Amino acid sequence: MQHNNTPDGDRCRQRFGAPAVSRVQRFVGTDSVHTSAAACDYLERRLTADDGVVAVAASDEPTEERDRQEALNAFRVRPAGVASVETELRGGDAAAEIRAAAEERGAEEVVVGPHRGDPDVDAAPGGTLVDLLGSATRPVTVLPSA
Numbered sequence: 001m002q003h004n005n006t007p008d009g010d011r012c013r014q015r016f017g018a019p020a021v022s023r024v025q026r027f028v029g030t031d032s033v034h035t036s037a038a039a040c041d042y043l044e045r046r047l048t049a050d051d052g053v054v055a056v057a058a059s060d061e062p063t064e065e066r067d068r069q070e071a072l073n074a075f076r077v078r079p080a081g082v083a084s085v086e087t088e089l090r091g092g093d094a095a096a097e098i099r100a101a102a103e104e105r106g107a108e109e110v111v112v113g114p115h116r117g118d119p120d121v122d123a124a125p126g127g128t129l130v131d132l133l134g135s136a137t138r139p140v141t142v143l144p145s146a
Contacts, residue, residue, distance in 0.1 A: 027107030028055040028075075029098035029128070032067060035113035036074035038143045042111065044079045051082050054105050058090040058097030065089070095131035102138065109139040 026047065028039045036055065043053060055075045057068035072087040079085070090097040102110050115126030123145055125133075132140050 025105060025107055026051060026053045027102050027105060027110050028053065029094070029102075029110060029112040029132070030055055030057050030068075030071045030074075031059070031064075031094065031113070031128070032071050033074055035143065036071045037078075038113060039111050040074060040078040042141070042143055047079055047082050049081055049083060052084040052086070053079060053082055054086045054088070054101070054107070056088045056090060056098055056101045058092055058094045058101075060092050060094075062091075065091075094128040095135075098128070098132060099135065099137075107138060109141055110136075111141045111143065113143050114145055 026043055028036070028043070030036045030039060039055070047053070053075065055072055057071050059065065059068055068089055072089060075085050075087050088101060090101065098110065098112070101107075110132065112129055112132060113126075114129055115122075115124065125142075129140075129142060
């Protein structure tokens, strides 16, 4: 049996008329426009035209929904030149929702900021990052502080 992410799997899908799937699925957990911009900077140097990006923002605070939506809006403009960009706004604990979304999408890695996207916050790792690292089932890439 061939896996969907192999070159042979792509040829098989093309031969039978099925669309080819992105070779790399980049997954970003974001909470602010600052984190989204840093993620886009990081990803744009690594993406190819075949890659897909999924950005997820989550919070259990209804008052933060607007900030999370603005964070996702950055991905509507950047990164440029990739096969697909999807965004998803979720309600609930940020770490749990990012972990669940990454699992659902079969993410190869999770890209996150080191702490809440506020550039004035201290440099200590944030709770979401600590929770993601403590239960990682796939590589977690931590972006540099803004």
